[in-house]
Amino acid sequence: MSSLRLIPLLAFVATMTIAHCQQKAPVFDAASVRPSQTSVGPDYNNQLSYPGSSFLAKNATLERLIAEAWGIQLKQVSGPAWIAHNEYDIQARAADGTTPVQRAQMLRTLLLERFQLKQHTETRNMRVYVLEVAKTGAKLRATSDGVGAKPGPGFPFHGDMRQFADLLAVQFSIPAMDNPNVPAKAGGPAIPVIDKTGLEGTYDFTVDIHPELGTDAFTAWQRALADQLGLQIQSRKTDVNVVVVDDALKMPAEN
DSSP states (O other): OOHHHHHHHHHHHHHHHHHHHHOOOOOOSEEEEEEOSSOOOTTTOOEEEOOTTEEEEEEEEHHHHHHHHHTOOGGGEEOOGGGGTOEEEEEEEOOTTOOHHHHHHHHHHHHHHHSOOEEEEEEEEEEEEEEEEOTTOOOOOOBSSOOOOOSOSSEEEEEOHHHHHHHHHHHTTOOOBOOTTSOOOOOSOOOOEEEOSOOOSBEEEEEOOOOOBTOOHHHHHHHHIIIIISEEEEEEEEEEEEEEEEEOOSSOOOO
């Protein structure tokens, strides 16, 4: 190829490279981020919801928001102690048709901008629970209409398998019940549950699970997963991605 032909080609490549670099990360159409007026503590905080294409957080910690934005669990977020205690309220609106993946990217951008979040990702070897399909096969079928599970007895769930793994991580932290009149609460940092089922799509189901005296939530769920869903849970030590917070604002930037 002659040098005269090569120059236009190089100019085109350079132009495309600059255009790619100038592409902005996806952002919400509008967003409000404020410290919560009242702190409610670990038993009631971290309330997240997705009405329509919006994202709402009530008394959410930065730790929980990071986990949501990066698609990981709480124990996979590391940083100063305050990120697990200070609580914030967020109201954000996205365009109709925004996908869950795009919304997570928007939340990530929001945290980077408003909290001036500086972070890096590293790999750590830790104990985790691995959620897999049992040898007998899964007893689940993805839903196509997006409706929730029908009302009835049992523990209802609607979402994908990663969200189910997040739910299980919290459930497994509930200790054995020793008083039938006092409901047990989740306590302590939850061990990450890693989804290795390979099941894609959205699922709607209920799990008939009953707390028993002297039986912790892990044991109860382990039985229910195998008998009712065709899934199994195993404890392993493996390399896990962790988001490490290097610096962030306690008081988010003005809206």
